[in-house]
Amino acid sequence: MLYYENPYLKSVEVEVKEKKGNKCLLLDTILYPGGGGQPADEGIAICNGKEYPIKHVGSLWHEIDGECECNKIKIILNWEKRYLLMRSHTAEHTFFRLLENKGAKMGKIALGEVSSIIFQGDVSIEDILDAEEKTRKLIREGRKVTTFWIEKKDIPNYPELRIKIERIKEEKIRVVKIEGHDLSACKGVHVSNLSEIGDFAVLHFRTGNKKEVKFVIGETAMSYHYKASQEMRKLLWYRNLDMEKIENYIENLENENNKMRKALIDANKDAKFHVEKCGEIDLYYLFLLYADRKIIQRKALDIANHNKAIVVYGIGENNIACVAYNSSYPWARDEYMRLLNKMNGRGGGKGNFVSGSVENAKTFVEELKKIICEKALQLRGDENGYS
Numbered sequence: 001m002l003y004y005e006n007p008y009l010k011s012v013e014v015e016v017k018e019k020k021g022n023k024c025l026l027l028d029t030i031l032y033p034g035g036g037g038q039p040a041d042e043g044i045a046i047c048n049g050k051e052y053p054i055k056h057v058g059s060l061w062h063e064i065d066g067e068c069e070c071n072k073i074k075i076i077l078n079w080e081k082r083y084l085l086m087r088s089h090t091a092e093h094t095f096f097r098l099l100e101n102k103g104a105k106m107g108k109i110a111l112g113e114v115s116s117i118i119f120q121g122d123v124s125i126e127d128i129l130d131a132e133e134k135t136r137k138l139i140r141e142g143r144k145v146t147t148f149w150i151e152k153k154d155i156p157n158y159p160e161l162r163i164k165i166e167r168i169k170e171e172k173i174r175v176v177k178i179e180g181h182d183l184s185a186c187k188g189v190h191v192s193n194l195s196e197i198g199d200f201a202v203l204h205f206r207t208g209n210k211k212e213v214k215f216v217i218g219e220t221a222m223s224y225h226y227k228a229s230q231e232m233r234k235l236l237w238y239r240n241l242d243m244e245k246i247e248n249y250i251e252n253l254e255n256e257n258n259k260m261r262k263a264l265i266d267a268n269k270d271a272k273f274h275v276e277k278c279g280e281i282d283l284y285y286l287f288l289l290y291a292d293r294k295i296i297q298r299k300a301l302d303i304a305n306h307n308k309a310i311v312v313y314g315i316g317e318n319n320i321a322c323v324a325y326n327s328s329y330p331w332a333r334d335e336y337m338r339l340l341n342k343m344n345g346r347g348g349g350k351g352n353f354v355s356g357s358v359e360n361a362k363t364f365v366e367e368l369k370k371i372i373c374e375k376a377l378q379l380r381g382d383e384n385g386y387s
């Protein structure tokens with residue numbers, strides 16, 4: 001294939017072997033059909049002096065946006081997109097080899113303006129930063145990239161080869177070699193020297209079981225590194241801190257914050273519900289910014305179970321609003337759910353207790369209290385024969 005023989009070919013004139021409506025079977029092509037995380041190339045076809053976008057690229061069948069009439073067509077590759085993919089793909093090989101050395105196992109690659117690698121393995125933030133630094137060094141050194149084909153039976157001769165053997169169907173395997181660094185079985189299109197990548201930056205690292213790295217290359221990577229350094233220095237200089245102390249500084253802030261939060265929660269353990277009479281019902285209510293959810297729930301249920309009462313409360317920290325009601329007033333649940341739906345909240349609950357998350361717990365509690373009180377007054381009115 002021409003895209004393997006010369007990945008730098010931006011246009012080519014090729015013979016059309018067969019035609020089926022809008023589809024042309026070409027003798028050869030410069031358009032990569034996609035695979036291995038590298039999207040298919042884009043391009044246009046020129047036939048009788050007219051340009052047609054190529055809608056779909058198969059391995060040799062290409063579907064054009066128009067009738068395929070010519071016996072020879074010229075293909076022009078969207079080079080800008082392809083070159084970014086070639087560079088990103090080669091960067092991925094360079095970088096992921098380093099992660100594999102640390103025990104990472106490849107999951108899925110998606111190459112693009114921002115590329116993503118999903119993987120598993122015991123890899124730390126420090127490992128990621130170290131691999132990024134080494135990748136940048138290899139790029140600066142301008143390591144050569146070459147490709148060659150081997151037979152399936154020869155795989156044992158290449159113990160360093162990264163290959164997912166269970167995914168290989170063909171007898172011939174294409175190997176991409178980065179000078180003194182990596183051998184990897186791959187069908188994609190790559191650059192011939194790492195220096196073409198320009199630069200490399202990891203934008204994001206998602207930890208957990210299914211890990212993900214997002215990276216960029218070239219100018220974008222360069223400006224990211226620049227910006228990261230600017231932002232870091234602003235952070236330090238505004239606070240008169242040394243770089244070595246920033247982690248400690250943030251840890252202290254977090255500890256302080258946790259301590260304060262805990263103190264507030266402790267203080268609210270003795271919080272008293274307000275109470276007012278609505279018809280025959282005692283309406284209890286409370287709003288707290290911080291609270292121990294279990295303790296306050298227990299209190300609310302205790303009140304509702306032992307009194308002719310409905311208890312409405314909210315917690316500001318995670319915007320939670322709840323209602324606990326004496327089993328004689330099951331309509332409290334309906335009123336709660338109606339308001340929850342109206343205010344785009346989500347929630348539910350068993351027995352005589354309902355809880356949900358809302359946009360603003362304080363407003364919700366005030367509104368619910370009003371609704372429940374009106375309903376209670378109305379119900380008493382009905383009993384007394386007037387409304």
Ligand SMILES: [Zn+2]
Nearest residue numbers: 089186187188
């Ligand atoms: Zn590759």
